[in-house]
Amino acid sequence: MNKRNGLLLLFAVVAAAQLAVPASMIIGRERTLREGRVFKFRTRPVDPEDAFRGRYVWLSLEPGAVEVPETGSWLHNQKAYAVLGQDTNGFAVVERLEHSRPAQVPAVQVRTLWFNDRTREVNIEWSGLDRYYMEEGKAPQAESAYRSHSLRTNRTCYVTVRVRGAEAAVENLFVDERPIRAWLRDHPEEKKAER
Amino acid sequence: MNKKGVRWLYGELPQLVGQGVLTSDAAERLRGHYGEAEPLRPARLAVVVFGVFGALLIGAGIILMLAHNWEELSRPVRAALSFLPLVLAQGIGAWTLARRPQSLAWREGASSLVFLMIGASISLVAQTYNISGDLPRFLLTWSLLGLPLVYLFDALVPAVLYLWGISEWACHLRFEDGFNAGYWPLLVLVLPQALRWMREGRYGTRPTVFLWAVCVSVTVAAGVTIERVLPGLWIILYSGLFALMFLAGEFWLGEAEGFWARPLRHFGAGGLLVLLFMLTFQWPWKEIGWNHWCSGHERELSWRALPDAVLGSVVPLGAIVLLATTARRKTVLGALLGCAPVVAVVGYCLASLTEAYAPSAGIFDLYLLAVGLWLLVTGLREAKQGQMNVGLLALAALVIARFFDGDLSFLLRGLVFIALGVAFLVTNVVMLRRKGGSHEQA
Numbered sequence: 108m109n110k111r112n113g114l115l116l117l118f119a120v121v122a123a124a125q126l127a128v129p130a131s132m133i134i135g136r137e138r139t140l141r142e143g144r145v146f147k148f149r150t151r152p153v154d155p156e157d158a159f160r161g162r163y164v165w166l167s168l169e170p171g172a173v174e175v176p177e178t179g180s181w182l183h184n185q186k187a188y189a190v191l192g193q194d195t196n197g198f199a200v201v202e203r204l205e206h207s208r209p210a211q212v213p214a215v216q217v218r219t220l221w222f223n224d225r226t227r228e229v230n231i232e233w234s235g236l237d238r239y240y241m242e243e244g245k246a247p248q249a250e251s252a253y254r255s256h257s258l259r260t261n262r263t264c265y266v267t268v269r270v271r272g273a274e275a276a277v278e279n280l281f282v283d284e285r286p287i288r289a290w291l292r293d294h295p296e297e298k299k300a301e302r
Numbered sequence: 303m304n305k306k307g308v309r310w311l312y313g314e315l316p317q318l319v320g321q322g323v324l325t326s327d328a329a330e331r332l333r334g335h336y337g338e339a340e341p342l343r344p345a346r347l348a349v350v351v352f353g354v355f356g357a358l359l360i361g362a363g364i365i366l367m368l369a370h371n372w373e374e375l376s377r378p379v380r381a382a383l384s385f386l387p388l389v390l391a392q393g394i395g396a397w398t399l400a401r402r403p404q405s406l407a408w409r410e411g412a413s414s415l416v417f418l419m420i421g422a423s424i425s426l427v428a429q430t431y432n433i434s435g436d437l438p439r440f441l442l443t444w445s446l447l448g449l450p451l452v453y454l455f456d457a458l459v460p461a462v463l464y465l466w467g468i469s470e471w472a473c474h475l476r477f478e479d480g481f482n483a484g485y486w487p488l489l490v491l492v493l494p495q496a497l498r499w500m501r502e503g504r505y506g507t508r509p510t511v512f513l514w515a516v517c518v519s520v521t522v523a524a525g526v527t528i529e530r531v532l533p534g535l536w537i538i539l540y541s542g543l544f545a546l547m548f549l550a551g552e553f554w555l556g557e558a559e560g561f562w563a564r565p566l567r568h569f570g571a572g573g574l575l576v577l578l579f580m581l582t583f584q585w586p587w588k589e590i591g592w593n594h595w596c597s598g599h600e601r602e603l604s605w606r607a608l609p610d611a612v613l614g615s616v617v618p619l620g621a622i623v624l625l626a627t628t629a630r631r632k633t634v635l636g637a638l639l640g641c642a643p644v645v646a647v648v649g650y651c652l653a654s655l656t657e658a659y660a661p662s663a664g665i666f667d668l669y670l671l672a673v674g675l676w677l678l679v680t681g682l683r684e685a686k687q688g689q690m691n692v693g694l695l696a697l698a699a700l701v702i703a704r705f706f707d708g709d710l711s712f713l714l715r716g717l718v719f720i721a722l723g724v725a726f727l728v729t730n731v732v733m734l735r736r737k738g739g740s741h742e743q744a
Contacts, residue, residue, distance in 0.1 A: 114399050114454055121450040122392045125420050126385065128443055129427040133381045136431040163432075184479050238434040242373040277432040288373070 139276045143269030144213055146191055146199040148236075150257045150264045164239040164250045164280060164287075166266055167257075172230045173201045178222040180206075181229050188214040189231065191270060198265070204229060213270040236268055239280045239287075249280070249287050252294070256282045308336045346406070347507070353407035354459055357394075357415040361387065365422045371429060384426035391419040399454070413455035417448040417463050438478065441471040445488070452495050458508045461492055465519040476526040483609035485523045489516075505558050510565060513555075517547060517569035528614065531607045534590025534650060535614045537581065541646035542618030544573035549624035549640050552633065561688075574639050575692070578673065579699050581649065581666040583707075584659040591654025618643035634680075638673055645669055670700050678729075687733050694729060698722045 149169040173189065175181065181204075191213045192202040208214065220230040241249050256264040267278040280287040315332065318324045324332075364387045372380065395412045402408040421444045428434070445467030451460040468488045475482035496516075499509045524543055528535055551566030558564045580586060621643045628636035649662035674696035681690025701722060705715055 111400065111403060114403070115396060117450070118392075118396060118399055118454050121447075121454065122395070122416075125388060125392070125416070125447045126423075128420075128447060129384060129388070129423045132424070132427045132431070132433065133384075136433070137378075137381075140431075163429075235434060235436070236432075238432050240371055240429045240432055243370045245373070 135274055136276045139269050139271040139274045140278060143271035143274070143276065145278070146193070146213070146268050146270055147197055148199045148233075148266045148268055150253070150266060163241065163246055164253050166233075166237050166239055166253075166277070166280070168233045168236060168266060169198075170201055170231075172223070172226075172228040173204045174227055175204050175229050176227070178224050178227055178229060181219050181222065183219060183221065185219045187217050187219055187229075187231065188273060189217045190214045199268070201231075204231070208273045214273050215268070215270060215275045216273060236266070236275060236277050239266070239277055241287075245288075245291060248291055252282050252287065252290065253280065311336070350407045350410055353411035354414055357411040358418065361391065361415050361418050361422065364390070365426075368422075368426050369429070377430060380430045381427060384423050384430060387426075388416070388419040388423040391415040395451075395455070409455045410457045410459050413451040413457040414459040414463065417451055417460045420444055420447050438471050438474045438480065441467050441474065445471065449491060452492060456495070458499075458511060461495060461512055462515045464492055465489075465515050469519045469522050472523050472526050483527050485527055486609075486613075489520070489523070504555055505563060510558075510563055513565040514562075514569065517565055521569075521573065524613065524617075527609050532592065532610050532614070534586070534653070535610055537586060537590070537650055538618055538643060538646050539614055540573070540577050542621045542643040544570045544577060545621040545640050545642045546570070546617060546624065548574060549621060549628060549636055552636050553624065553627065571639060574642055575670075575673070575696055578642070578666055578670045579696070579703070581646070582663055582670055582700060582703060584663045587649070587653040587659040587662045591650065618647070634676065638676055642669075667700065667704070670696055674700060682729065682733070685733065685736060687730070687737075690729060690733060691726075694726055698726070 151167040151169050151171055181187070188205040188208055189201040190203050190205060190209055192200050194200050204217075205214065208216075215233070216235060217231040218234045220232055222229055239249075240246070253264055263283045265281050267281065269276050269278050282290040285293065311332070315324070315329045319326050319329050368383060368387070375383070391412070395416045398405070398408045398412040421440075424440060424444065428440075445464050448460055448467070449464050451457060452464060468485055471488075472482040472485040496509060496512050499506060499512065503509070520543065521540075524539055525536060528539055547566045547570030549570075551564055551568070551570060555564060555566060561568055621640065625637065625640035625644075628640050645665060649665050652665075653659055653662040674693045677689050677693025678697065679693070681687070681693055701718060705718055
């Protein structure tokens with residue numbers, strides 16, 4: 108085999124590895140979206156001052172804090188697994204926080220923020236589930252709808268997340284029980300109104 | 303001998319043979335010894351530069367079009383389209399390796415396009431599936447997938463992009479409080495190719511640009527990979543690092559001509575002068591040393607201490623070993639700038655032991671004064687205008703900084719500024735006249 112063919116063969120191997128990474132991401136997410144269990148997450152009231160994020164809606168899921176037996180066993184900015192359950196209204200709750208990936212139960216990777224020793228709560232960040240991408244141009248309207256429906260007085264926004272093992276994928280964003288894209292079609296007046 | 307020298311020599315050879323200074327056999331042997339003198343071809347460089355820019359612009363255009371996130375298309379279609387930029391770039395890459403392996407412009411352009419499209423494809427998939435978070439992992443995956451391109455295409459741009467990627471990774475991981483000392487083994491992965499370029503010609507464009515990039519990358523990484531446990535270690539590490547760069551440049555790449563052709567020497571010297579100036583203030587010396595050991599997370603301490611211990615000792619020691627060689631070669635500037643890590647260790651120990659900051663800052667006042675004076679005097683004596691001005695700048699910075707520290711009247715400060723301004727003007731005018739005179743005589 109001459110040098111040129113050798114290089115081409117090596118390049119083929121490298122190119123396959125380069126394609127394998129996005130491919131494995133797609134396969135993993137598609138499986139999660141098809142086979143995963145659906146959890147409905149309430150969205151937290153968002154800061155209206157929070158800057159417009161361009162092509163995606165910045166999500167902030169509930170619950171923001173989890174009660175633990177002992178806050179001392181946690182460090183700031185640490186990876187953790189939130190084991191999920193459901194409340195009586197069908198919304199997601201965190202049953203417990205684990206240091207390592209639990210087997211058999213649906214759990215989502217989160218990051219620890221700060222602690223409240225008095226209430227024995229660890230504040231968490233849903234770092235992998237904080238974006239919902241929209242078509243360019245629609246994201247600002249969607250974000251403003253999300254903001255106005257995630258206020259303390261008007262909380263009709265929720266997000267569906269599919270969870271398979273420890274892999275989670277945001278499926279859809281709902282406003283007034285309607286998927287965001289359909290809701291935007293029904294409410295054209297929302298366009299640019301709050302930008 | 304550098305390329306310029308070889309070209310000059312080859313230009314002289316016919317005359318030397320004609321005058322009987324050299325036999326034609328000797329001239330041929332000289333040609334055999336130095337090899338081909340590469341002719342100056344600025345057009346070739348332009349083709350490479352425009353090739354790379356063109357590839358990058360096309361790549362960016364494709365990414366922006368796909369980033370529109372067409373909602374008319376179904377999710378699987380969008381996912382499949384995410385591969386499009388990467389597959390196209392890989393196709394161009396394969397064609398280049400098969401049909402244009404000799405063309406530097408094609409190799410550089412195609413490999414940089416593939417490198418960027420790897421990141422684009424991953425980002426587009428992330429957008430389609432609302433994946434976010436873990437930026438460091440994305441940067442590391444991207445850089446490692448791009449690294450083989452440096453070797454397969456024998457290309458500089460992917461090497462520079464790789465250096466950028468691993469430095470960004472180290473910085474982001476630092477913000478997330480992660481363990482980022484892996485930067486150093488990652489850096490080693492790209493060095494064999496750089497050594498190959500250096501063997502082909504130490505003063506070539508590719509090793510020179512690569513060394514500039516390495517200097518920047520290593521300087522950034524040094525700051526973010528250390529000081530998990532020992533406050534103030536940056537003083538010793540950076541003085542060692544810049545001294546090491548300067549001395550290595552002096553020893554192994556001493557024959558290069560011009561500012562840009564000597565990255566190690568000039569980046570090291572520039573870094574050292576800035577560092578020396580910073581260390582003349584008292585703030586760097588406050589609350590440093592073993593009395594202020596960071597013992598935040600006891601169970602992670604041993605891991606966190608490792609990069610501090612290794613980098614904080616190996617880099618300054620390396621500089622000191624080179625300094626010992628300098629002493630034998632008797633180059634004054636090498637010895638003067640090379641002893642920075644030794645002075646830094648002395649200052650560090652002094653500040654740690656006594657908890658007094660003025661003596662360490664004072665030592666660096668004297669050190670910068672000595673370096674500035676030496677640069678100024680030798681610059682004047684040897685008619686090196688750049689060196690003279692750097693010396694003058696160092697002295698002026700020192701004087702201004704100390705005058706702002708003190709509680710002096712505006713009148714006195716004004717007089718000092720005028721005196722410094724006059725010194726700059728007079729020395730430069732004298733230097734220009736002297737140079738003008740020597741040109742006229744010649």
